[in-house]
Amino acid sequence: MARRDNGVTTPEQPPGGRSAGLRMVRQTLRTAAYGLPVVALLIAWETFARSGAVTMFILPPASAVAERIWADAAAGDLWRNILTTMYRAFSGFLLGSLIGVAIGIGISRNALARWFFDPIISIGFPMPKVAFLPVIILWLGVFDVSKIAMVTIEVLFPVVTATVIGLQGVNRSVIWSARNLGASQRQLLWHVMIPAAFPQIFTGIQVALPIALIVAVFTEMAMGGYGLGASMMSASRLADSRGVFAGIVAIALVGYCVVKLMGLLRRRVLIWHAEAVMPSTV
Amino acid sequence: MTEENAQIVVHGVSQVYRPPAGREVLALSDVSLEVQGREFIALLGPSGCGKSTLLYLIGGFLPTQQGSIRVDGKPVSGPGPDRGIVFQDFALFPWKTVRANVLYGLERMDLSRHERERRAQSFIDMVGLGGFEDSYPSQLSGGMKQRAAIARTLAIDPTILLMDEPFGALDSQTRRLMQSELLSIWQRTPKTVIFVTHDVQEAVFLAGRVAVMSARPGCIKAIVETQFDKADPHLLKSPDFVNKVDEIWNLVRDEAIVAQTARHP
Numbered sequence: 001m002a003r004r005d006n007g008v009t010t011p012e013q014p015p016g017g018r019s020a021g022l023r024m025v026r027q028t029l030r031t032a033a034y035g036l037p038v039v040a041l042l043i044a045w046e047t048f049a050r051s052g053a054v055t056m057f058i059l060p061p062a063s064a065v066a067e068r069i070w071a072d073a074a075a076g077d078l079w080r081n082i083l084t085t086m087y088r089a090f091s092g093f094l095l096g097s098l099i100g101v102a103i104g105i106g107i108s109r110n111a112l113a114r115w116f117f118d119p120i121i122s123i124g125f126p127m128p129k130v131a132f133l134p135v136i137i138l139w140l141g142v143f144d145v146s147k148i149a150m151v152t153i154e155v156l157f158p159v160v161t162a163t164v165i166g167l168q169g170v171n172r173s174v175i176w177s178a179r180n181l182g183a184s185q186r187q188l189l190w191h192v193m194i195p196a197a198f199p200q201i202f203t204g205i206q207v208a209l210p211i212a213l214i215v216a217v218f219t220e221m222a223m224g225g226y227g228l229g230a231s232m233m234s235a236s237r238l239a240d241s242r243g244v245f246a247g248i249v250a251i252a253l254v255g256y257c258v259v260k261l262m263g264l265l266r267r268r269v270l271i272w273h274a275e276a277v278m279p280s281t282v
Numbered sequence: 283m284t285e286e287n288a289q290i291v292v293h294g295v296s297q298v299y300r301p302p303a304g305r306e307v308l309a310l311s312d313v314s315l316e317v318q319g320r321e322f323i324a325l326l327g328p329s330g331c332g333k334s335t336l337l338y339l340i341g342g343f344l345p346t347q348q349g350s351i352r353v354d355g356k357p358v359s360g361p362g363p364d365r366g367i368v369f370q371d372f373a374l375f376p377w378k379t380v381r382a383n384v385l386y387g388l389e390r391m392d393l394s395r396h397e398r399e400r401r402a403q404s405f406i407d408m409v410g411l412g413g414f415e416d417s418y419p420s421q422l423s424g425g426m427k428q429r430a431a432i433a434r435t436l437a438i439d440p441t442i443l444l445m446d447e448p449f450g451a452l453d454s455q456t457r458r459l460m461q462s463e464l465l466s467i468w469q470r471t472p473k474t475v476i477f478v479t480h481d482v483q484e485a486v487f488l489a490g491r492v493a494v495m496s497a498r499p500g501c502i503k504a505i506v507e508t509q510f511d512k513a514d515p516h517l518l519k520s521p522d523f524v525n526k527v528d529e530i531w532n533l534v535r536d537e538a539i540v541a542q543t544a545r546h547p
């Protein structure tokens with residue numbers, strides 16, 4: 001759903017030199033303030049690790065971990081691992097989102113689908129789906145397919161739930177308007193129900209995104225086969241504590257970027273939504 | 283007026299709302315009303331007396347529980363573009379721009395692209411939203427949303443117009459302009475209008491008949507003829523007009539008091 005964003009009619013005053021400079025200073029300060037707690041945490045980590053209270057093996061200093069990440073990046077290992085994990089996380093994420101939206105639409109429109117899926121979703125949602133990992137390994141092996149399947153299953157639940165809630169919440173008179181203007185049942189779904197529920201559906205998909213990353217890393221830890229999770233486990237087995245911490249930091253960075261990008265995408269896609277102009281932290 | 287030649291015949295209609303939680307509400311009780319083709323009828327009544335409900339029933343959005351509603355001789359079985367409705371809460375599509383909102387109904391009609399665009403633009407201009415074609419509803423004021431909704435419904439040129447307090451969110455100046463636009467459309471094209479309002483003067487000015495509804499459960503308490511020469515620039519100050527407004531205002535006020543005491547016995 002590409003939205004044109006050039007349609008905002010309120011003509012903005014062209015920023016004058018002085019106020020534009022001010023705004024830039026303010027923006028920089030705000031960004032700095034946002035990053036400050038993270039910087040403080042890094043400094044605390046560095047000082048504590050070097051204070052001698054713990055050995056470098058228990059907690060390598062932040063600078064050493066950063067060096068290690070840099071070296072891994074230069075050698076190409078880091079990128080290979082990130083790409084592998086992302087491939088698994090995103091495949092499962094896309095698959096789970098698509099199937100989840102489809103099931104959600106089914107539940108809210110078809111009595112048979114509702115009868116079938118409703119209890120399964122209700123029972124399955126609070127369950128730790130990773131408990132099925134041994135079964136998945138038995139059925140699908142330990143390669144990409146089983147990891148992607150695990151991610152897909154975990155992603156399904158929040159997306160289904162958000163879709164059902166979103167479709168249920170569509171304003172009655174908006175639906176009536178469309179019917180009044182001549183929309184058929186089919187057009188009602190595609191032209192009205194889904195766009196109207198889209199903010200909710202998108203929220204479900206946003207919630208599912210970090211879950212996808214978490215599950216991808218977890219399955220890699222459990223089954224091996226490259227990726228960030230697997231590389232951390234092998235570093236741990238080799239007592240390579242810097243490698244383990246480098247993995248944690250890399251996951252954090254990747255997760256942060258991906259979630260931020262998703263927030264940006266939301267603001268682009270939901271340009272019509274009143275919330276689009278509000279700053280978002282997700 | 284007999285049943286045969288009336289365009290809209292509402293006969294003995296009662297409507298009960300049964301919310302999943304909470305108690306049942308009898309919104310309409312034995313409502314009967316006949317509206318002739320090309321008639322402009324206003325519906326007045328205290329808040330909560332079932333005016334919107336009656337429009338939803340005629341529009342075919344709610345199933346008739348008791349009694350019958352016929353339009354052009356056929357029982358109403360669902361919504362249709364022959365009965366255009368302007369909802370009290372505007373009900374615009376928030377993900378569509380003003381232009382796309384107005385175009386939506388037109389796209390479902392057998393029109394060339396050029397004709398659709400032309401018609402959408404002319405109705406957008408008519409309601410004074412020129413320059414806001416590419417705005418989303420969330421970027422509009424309440425009154426602007428309302429005008430967009432009016433343009434969207436007028437654009438599909440329905441033979442029956444159901445308008446639920448369509449000028450409620452407008453300032454008095456814009457309101458006057460919209461009233462005369464509506465009147466001129468009604469005079470130019472064959473349309474039957476059922477117009478819900480809380481403004482007695484507006485009702486008497488626009489309509490040929492005014493139906494006053496009783497407090498909930500609503501029924502038609504009185505129907506008053508209000509034929510005036512709308513071209514007369516001094517109409518609003520003429521004694522006949524003022525007396526008529528007064529007469530109807532008294533009827534409405536009595537019901538408002540009943541509604542009030544029902545809430546606070």
Ligand SMILES: Nc1ncnc2c1ncn2[C@@H]1O[C@H](COP(=O)(O)OP(=O)(O)OP(=O)(O)O)[C@@H](O)[C@H]1O
Binds near residue numbers: 299300301331334
């Ligand atoms: N969906 C609903 N569920 C339960 N009760 C409802 C529902 N809609 C309306 N009602 C009740 O039915 C009665 C009539 O409602 P309606 O909206 O038709 O009134 P109205 O005359 O249009 O009022 P207003 O002038 O305030 O718009 C009200 O008392 C309301 O409580």
Ligand SMILES: [Mg+2]
Binds near residue numbers: 370446
């Ligand atoms: Mg109402």
